[in-house]
Amino acid sequence: MSQSDRVIIIGGGIIGLLTARELRRRGHDVIVLDAGSGCDTASSGNAGIIAPGHFPIASPRQRSRAMKLLFDPDSPLYIPPRFNLPMLRWLYGFRRACHPRHYGHAVEVLNRLSRISSEGWQEFMSVDSPRAIADTLRAVGSLEVFCEERTGEAASMDAQVLQRDGFDTELIDGEELRRRDPAFSNEVIGALVHPGHIITQPDRLLSAIEDHVMELGVVVQHGHAVERILADEHTCHGVLIDDDQLVEGGTVVIAAGIWSDGLAGHHGVRVPMQPAKGYHVMVDMDAPPSLACVCRESMVAVNSMDDGVRLAGTLELSGINHRMAQRRLDLLVKGAARCVKGIEDAPILQKWTGMRPCTSDGLPVIGPMPSMAGTWVATGHGMMGITLGPVTALLLAQMIDGDTTEMDVVPMSADRFN
Numbered sequence: 001m002s003q004s005d006r007v008i009i010i011g012g013g014i015i016g017l018l019t020a021r022e023l024r025r026r027g028h029d030v031i032v033l034d035a036g037s038g039c040d041t042a043s044s045g046n047a048g049i050i051a052p053g054h055f056p057i058a059s060p061r062q063r064s065r066a067m068k069l070l071f072d073p074d075s076p077l078y079i080p081p082r083f084n085l086p087m088l089r090w091l092y093g094f095r096r097a098c099h100p101r102h103y104g105h106a107v108e109v110l111n112r113l114s115r116i117s118s119e120g121w122q123e124f125m126s127v128d129s130p131r132a133i134a135d136t137l138r139a140v141g142s143l144e145v146f147c148e149e150r151t152g153e154a155a156s157m158d159a160q161v162l163q164r165d166g167f168d169t170e171l172i173d174g175e176e177l178r179r180r181d182p183a184f185s186n187e188v189i190g191a192l193v194h195p196g197h198i199i200t201q202p203d204r205l206l207s208a209i210e211d212h213v214m215e216l217g218v219v220v221q222h223g224h225a226v227e228r229i230l231a232d233e234h235t236c237h238g239v240l241i242d243d244d245q246l247v248e249g250g251t252v253v254i255a256a257g258i259w260s261d262g263l264a265g266h267h268g269v270r271v272p273m274q275p276a277k278g279y280h281v282m283v284d285m286d287a288p289p290s291l292a293c294v295c296r297e298s299m300v301a302v303n304s305m306d307d308g309v310r311l312a313g314t315l316e317l318s319g320i321n322h323r324m325a326q327r328r329l330d331l332l333v334k335g336a337a338r339c340v341k342g343i344e345d346a347p348i349l350q351k352w353t354g355m356r357p358c359t360s361d362g363l364p365v366i367g368p369m370p371s372m373a374g375t376w377v378a379t380g381h382g383m384m385g386i387t388l389g390p391v392t393a394l395l396l397a398q399m400i401d402g403d404t405t406e407m408d409v410v411p412m413s414a415d416r417f418n
């Protein structure tokens with residue numbers, strides 16, 4: 001095979017690795033170039049809930065709250081006053097996406113993506129799947145718990161949409177929840193049960209997928225930042241890494257999470273996203289909830305893992321940086337402690353922050369890059385990158401191979417921004 005047949009994937013997060021797997025299974029020669037170590041980005045530090053049917057952040061409920069979010073550092077979605085043009089454009093798009101018509105469309109597209117992706121995750125749990133991957137996935141469902149009537153009403157409306165779109169859900173009251181699992185506090189007045197959710201430990205999942213793709217013959221190289229893509233309207237030659245070293249390849253996939261926009265920007269192409277910074281703390285607890293849960297008021301997820309219980313969440317639009325704000329970390333403990341007993345005094349074992357790649361319209365970007373021959377993009381998954389990993393890989397591989405795609409890909413195209 002000549003070097004021009006090679007596919008270069010930029011980014012070794014969940015999206016890059018699953019895309020590498022899908023392309024390798026279809027017979028492509030694939031190399032993944034990743035700037036990091038493989039264990040330090042959103043794909044390894046997230047909450048670990050594969051949640052088909054998760055709703056976009058931009059919703060009619062957020063529309064009227066925009067000003068509150070701007071100035072309230074205790075809000076689950078916080079935008080510190082930091083204005084630049086890309087941010088203002090993004091906020092404008094976000095506000096538009098909160099309109100009921102846009103929101104309805106986004107939910108429809110995300111739910112279709114979710115259903116196809118669920119099949120991909122089911123395949124990973126089948127007997128033919130590598131044991132190391134299957135062992136990190138537990139098809140036990142998850143919960144969204146709530147403490148306020150207002151949030152309960154919203155949960156009830158969401159349950160109707162989920163049922164309409166074919167996702168199993170059950171609404172139960174606080175008494176029933178505590179009967180099933182006494183870990184929940186008396187403040188909790190109800191819960192949405194999602195039997196179809198899958199729970200994982202993200203760092204173990206990512207490393208098992210990386211081992212698997214390497215066994216399939218994919219080359220994965222960490223510590224190599226791609227500086228430039230060598231593509232014009234007619235040809236793609238490959239990429240330049242580190243000290244202007246050329247890596248040849250006729251096809252390039254940008255799967256570099258929040259850094260994707262910067263790479264595309266060299267070519268005057270826009271994939272406008274904001275980094276939605278999230279945090280996790282690992283705590284040591286004796287009796288965590290048996291199912292992972294999200295506390296709806298604070299949007300904090302609680303997921304029990306091998307090395308402690310992970311409290312994960314918050315969205316902070318403060319630019320690309322890894323600064324940790326103690327106030328936001330404290331909110332994780334406070335938000336979770338309202339719903340789950342014994343968290344307030346649990347010793348903290350570890351703190352982490354990472355960035356979700358968020359588009360303003362809540363939809364991922366999956367498809368060809370405008371004006372860049374042989375160059376593709378897969379990013380912008382926001383809060384759903386793990387959930388939507390398999391469908392992203394499938395759709396992109398189908399497009400690269402010129403096959404009919406499993407669903408209409410127009411809503412995800414990079415053209416929508418250019």
Ligand SMILES: Cc1cc2nc3c(=O)[nH]c(=O)nc-3n(C[C@H](O)[C@H](O)[C@H](O)COP(=O)(O)OP(=O)(O)OC[C@H]3O[C@@H](n4cnc5c(N)ncnc54)[C@H](O)[C@@H]3O)c2cc1C
Pocket residue numbers: 010011012013014015016033034035036037038041042043044045046047048049050051224225226227255256257258259260263276277278279280312313314354355356357378379380381382383384385386387388
């Ligand atoms: C707190 C938190 C909780 C979350 N919970 C969930 C959840 O429960 N369920 C869910 O589905 N999703 C969740 N998410 C979202 C999910 O983690 C992300 O959507 C997903 O990990 C994005 O994956 P990615 O591969 O696109 O990007 P990343 O994981 O960011 O990976 C991008 C990779 O590209 C590499 N890279 C960057 N620039 C370059 C370059 N120039 N050259 C080479 N490599 C480069 C980086 O080193 C990195 O390894 C959560 C996120 C956070 C922060």
